[in-house]
Amino acid sequence: MSPADExxxxxxxxxxxxxxxxxxxxxxxxxxxxxxxxxxxxxxxFMNFIDRCHHTKEEKHYFKKMTDRNKEAVLSLVAVLLQEHEEERRRLKATVESLSRVKAEGMLPDFDAIEKNLLGYVTLIRDHIVKEDQSLYPLTDRILTTDDQRALMEAFKKIELKEMGHGGHEKYEEVARRLAGS
Structure with missing residues (x-):
C-alpha cells in the first residue's frame, strides 16, 4: 500500500x-x-481520526514530502489544501460549540446553528477529499521515490501510535462502522 492509498x-x-x-x-x-x-x-x-491523525499525516509528512520533491507541480494545490484544513478546524470548533449547547436530555436550543455548522463541516470535508483524491494523490507515484513512500508509511505508523495509541486506528475504523450503521 502506498501513502496515497492509505x-x-x-x-x-x-x-x-x-x-x-x-x-x-x-x-x-x-x-x-x-x-x-x-x-x-x-x-x-472528527477531532481524533480526521484532525489529529489524518490531517497530521498529510501536513507533517505527505504534503511536505510532495512539495520537497516537486514544488512546481503541487505547491499551489498544497497551499489550498492547508488553508482548507484550517477552515475545517474553524468549522469543527463552531460545530462543537453549537453542539455543546444541547441540553442534557438532548433538546435543541438552536438547531439552525447545529445544522449550519455540522453540514458546513461535512461539505468542506467532502469537497476537500475530492481535491486530494483526484488532483494530489494521483501524482504520488510520479513524484515520490520508493524510499520516500516507505519513509512516509513509517512516519504514518508513528503518527497513529502517538496520536491514537496502540490499536487506535482499528478502534476508529470500528467507530466509523458503528456510526454509519446507526
Missing part, C-alpha cells in the same frame, strides 16, 4: 461518517432532539 482508504472511512452525520441531522431535525452519546462519538471521530 490516505484514500482513510477518506472512505471518513466519508462513511460524513454520510451518517447528514442522516443524523435530518433525524434530529424531525425528532427535535439529539442522540447525545452518538453526537459525542461523532465529534470524537
Amino acid at each position: 490516505l484514500k482508504h482513510e477518506h472512505k472511512t471518513i466519508l462513511m461518517v460524513l454520510g451518517a452525520a447528514e442522516r443524523k441531522i435530518a433525524e434530529w431535525k424531525v425528532a427535535g432532539r439529539v442522540d447525545r452519546p452518538y453526537m459525542a462519538e461523532m465529534v470524537d471521530f
